[in-house]
């Protein structure tokens with residue numbers, strides 16, 4: 001079984017010391033448990049992947065909207081990984097880097113940092129990933145993201161102010 005890894009990038013492999021640390025760490029910090037729960041709720045098919053990762057395919061819920069997403073050591077896709085790798089040959093590397101980020105964040109604080117960075121990226125570029133430190137570290141292109149230029153802050157503040165005015169303006173039709 002282990003020999004298959006040479007030809008099949010999705011086959012289970014023997015774990016290195018650090019991969020054991022990640023495997024145990026992401027169970028203890030509960031993120032892999034959460035990842036399994038989400039995959040089961042989404043009725044995904046589970047199988048052992050390489051380097052201690054769990055692959056979940058055929059996920060059926062509509063959230064999150066993503067070609068693939070990682071929670072702890074669990075990488076989930078609505079389609080299947082052979083197909084995803086044909087479109088994005090390095091997507092598994094990208095998702096695996098997120099599994100290290102969960103370990104480094106000691107688990108669920110990942111989501112606080114991830115959300116703050118997403119806000120920052122949107123503010124700087126109008127895109128949720130382009131200036132997102134976690135997505136940049138995981139490799140933008142490997143994850144299918146496009147790098148976008150930074151928009152001057154005063155232009156972006158104007159955009160946000162306009163967006164807020166539009167959003168807050170919507171309920172006014174209910175006024176007498």
Ligand SMILES: [Zn+2]
Pocket residue numbers: 094095098135138143
């Ligand atoms: Zn990513």
